[in-house]
Amino acid sequence: MASVELTINSVRRTLDAAPGETLLEVLRREGYTGVKRGCGSGDCGACTVLLDGRAVNACLVLAAKANGKEILTIEGLASGDALHPIQEAFLDEGAVQCGYCTPGMILSAYDLLSRNPTPSEGEIRQAISGNLCRCTGYVKQVRAIQAAAERMRSARHE
């Protein structure tokens, strides 16, 4: 089996990956179970990961295309016991229900806030428009992302 070299959550790894395998298959096989499969066709966003800093559907990216690149999965977001402010905000605002879409939604938010620290509500909705959630009405996720943006801004100013 061919292999790919990926930097996953800041750790450099060489992983087996057949040429036709998607990033989703490879990551899940390696135990990154926060990358969820919801459709396998890029329609739901449950498998969202960051590829060189951009949120993508892991089910639509061939692992080979990610060779040499950096990947951030939900497992890499918290540092030890300290949750990332987006994770904290998702808990505080009641944005998590079943939690299956949550990792993807959080990573899309992370991508947004990394390039736009003061997003409008419309920009937030646009940023998570590829992440479907069937439990919530998106109200609390939008609020959580707003709250996280605020927390991250004030953390930067301290």
Added chain:
Amino acid sequence: MSERAREPFVVVGKSVRKVDGVGLVKGKPKFVADVDLSDVLHVRILGSPHAHARIVSIDTSAAERIPGVVAVLTHANTPATRHTTAGQGYPEPSPYDTRMFDTKVRFVGDRVAAVAAETEEAAEKALRALRVTYEELPAVLSIDEARAHGAPVIHDEGDSTGIYDAARNIVADVDIDVGDVGRGFAQSAVTVETTCETQYAQHTPIETHVVHSLLDSDDRLVLRTSTQVPFHARRIVAQTLGIPIQRIRVIKPRVGGGFGAKQEVLLEDIAGWVTLRTGRPAFVCLSRAEEFVAARTRHPMRVRVKLGANADGVLQAIEMEATSNTGAYGAHGLTVLANTGSKTLPLYNKAENAHFYGQAVYTNLPVPGAYRGYGATQGYFPLETAMDELAERLGLDPIELRRRNHIRVGEGSPIFEKLGEGREGVSQTVKSCELERCLAVGAERIGWREKRGTRRREGPWVHGVGMSIMMQGSGIPQIDMAAATIKMNEDGSFNLLVGATDIGTGSDTILAQIAAEVLGVPASRMIVTSSDTDLTPFDVGAYASSTTYVSGMAVERAAGKVREQILSVAAAMCKEPVENLRLLEEHVVGPAARVPLAEVCRRAMYSSEQFQIAATASCVPTESPPPFLASFAEVAVDVETGRVKVVRYVAVADCGVPINPLMAEGQIEGSIVNGLGYALTEEMLLSSTGRVRNPSLFDYKIPGALDVPALDVILVGSYEPTGPMGAKSVGEIGINGPMPTIANAIYDAVGVRLHETPFTPERVLAAIRREAAERCPLA
């Protein structure tokens, strides 16, 4: 408000964090598919290409020769037991009309065979290598065809039971009468009648159905499955596979959404059989397309409603006739049909005459099952649009018409007694109802008085407002049963073991809050386990809006017993009578004492009169107090394209005391947005041969973050005296609102009544044009 004084709650009524939240936001391996899959047999299922056919032969030889293929399952080598996939209380009110693998297929996607192989790829290749010979049969592709004289008989097998009239494709028949509707209509000043048709729609949990099975070291079958009904799943798998319940353990880990879809035992039998036959772990996970084609849907219905009212707008008679399409199998056929009447008609108890009747019929189409709202959703659409029409005919404000007719505290309805869960119901009196306030608050928030009837125009967009009201239930009285076990640990924490099934609803958290409230600890001191049939006591599962009310009461009772044990130990410790002691902030507190709970437990565990502080309690509810909700919407209709934009949606709910307000809001927000999709965009399209034409989230459009309006959910406080800590249910009711509310708002905007869902731009535009042509035939 109840006579019982409302207690000042410490934990209940607070939006504490989800007890399972941290793991979820970190992506921890909490779901079925997150286990190590390196040693499993991958199972894939072959679906029928025909809507109705006899299987003449299945040649499995080529498939079996594919390297890695371990087992091929067909009707020839699997148990033939008839059962229902509906996870309901036993005996189920659904017919036993299903076999693991049948000799006949009854819808496109129906199970033909399954393959277990070392890799998904080998399993998939083997599916393609199966050679099946079918004898095609004429198919029944609508409720009208099903009921036509001489229609093909879908369940012509002799061994199915519980079907009302198999020869005529009728699964269930309901007919109940209160008073005399003929007389009621005769004495009415105004009558209106409307018929609505609802579509095939699907739950689409983001996690599809999935199960992992293995044999443990004692050769017991362990099923780790994404289910709403772990105990029913255990019983049905035992029945289907012909093995003792004792030999099965069902574990429900976190579940990625259910909404009723997982109140169905769809894959556990196959996984179980593969594991029993091979001794190997097995993994079955539906693809998204399979979920659409072969999992469950909402029952499409045609419902006719006729209302009669006197000149003051007081209803004299309600007639509701429902025809439900229950697809190829009858799971939930009877009970969804019955709920269409039983969860709607009591709302308008002023009508002394009521008639509900209808049938659920088989078709060779995808199989509906339980789906949030459970028939009520299909009933409220015609009922509440008819009420809107009636208000107009009477020259009454629609809110005022509701005020004159809705049920109130201290009142009952004969429907409660006559129509229950597929059998007679239970008489009950409403003990909490804040509909009056829901209406007032909602009208104010949406701007009802300023906006109604104004047809404000912005370019091609015309605005309108509409409303509707609804009720649901809280569990199934005298049928549901829930139990909870609480045991104390020596650090003052508690294990809360519940069969109640958190499927993302947050029930673990609110049950922990209820227990914590009784035990005087923060919710974080409860370690919640749900659900594991080996470890947790019985609970029927997550359906029928039962968990908060029924399981909540079981938890409250168990906590009460544990509290008594704690107090009695503490009484001995601090030599105070029990009556002087209470539990507060993780201590037993008395006039002169303050003992940490941990010390109480340590004493009971290690030093004096030792015993485990623990208790189990059960609850069988004797009634099903309805939550109430008033919903309001402002829409804008693009009169050039027919597009309907919901500008604002306001839902004001009386769910009793919300145990966790943020989560209660989340339940309502989610059910509303699900309902919005149902009202506007979601529709399974079926071909002329019965095939689902859009089995993907690419082409079956559920709402995304860009598609939801400004959404105001308001919980008006009330106190349900029979409920745990004053609570009622909240999970389903919201989904009933969008269809009638939006339809009524569209009427307010552009003067057309829509009777068919979803309200796609093309349908709305056609209705607008039809209306214009009728109004002005020469134009």
Added chain:
Amino acid sequence: MGNTRGFGGRGRRTLVSALGDRNNRREGLEGVVRVVELHQIQSIVRPTTPSEAWSLRTAQPEATRFLGGGIDLVLYTPGTVTTLIDLSGLGRQGVTADRDGVAIGAETTLSELLEASPIASYAGGILVEVLRHVASPLQRNVATVGGAAARAHPWSDVVLAMLVLDAEIEVFDGASRSVPVAEFFATQAKNVAPLITGIRLPKRPSTARGAFEKFGRTGSDVALLNCACVADAVDGGVRNVRIAVGGTPSLARRLPEAEAALEGEPLSTARAAEVASIAARVVDAREDRRASESYRRTLTEVGVRRCLARLAGEDA
């Protein structure tokens, strides 16, 4: 490759959608997973020049495919494909403005294009508006401009924009050449479709304006119908009018009769309505499961009229 995407992985749907269900039916394989097809892929090669890529591709037309962003390959790869030719080594990534207009490398992602400064004000910013409406950021971060042109889904917003912007497609099929976009899509590839290396947008006067309308079922849906108009506003009238409609359900096409009716004329409300009704009449509208023919004509009329109103500076 590709911008927007297919029907949950059931291949070739777009080509036969007008023919009804029968052609799409894969007996007994409802819900097929694509693991079998994808696992046929044995190797991914990464050439560094177009001619190398082209030789690899033409040497084995059935067994190879070009790999851009890869979305459509994941969704549609036929089982015959054993080798993917990764185009990321060709160095065709990035957006540059020069004297002659804007050059877009084929491997530029839609997100990169959306954020590129040369297109922010190009023809009144129409490309930004179009790209914001393509699928979701998750897909725009992967899909490439070249892939969008190569795949050319019938509902493609990107192809629609290229048409009204007089884009040229830079291709390599043995030699480098530039093909006007309309010609590119009108010509059936003989054996192997040429390798797309870039897109070039001509220089535009500052008077150029563009408008775009898309009708979908949800905010991130593909178009039930989309349309775009571009024109240069000069004193007394508009010039170089381009009007195109897509998702009809066929791939976008320009509507010369509608364009001619506006060329050189002042952009009045009445004229816009007239042009829109011409568009609705001539558009190649057909029924599919998402919309009827007549509804698509209605949307064409409304869409073109609204685009023109926006060009005229009115809010519609």
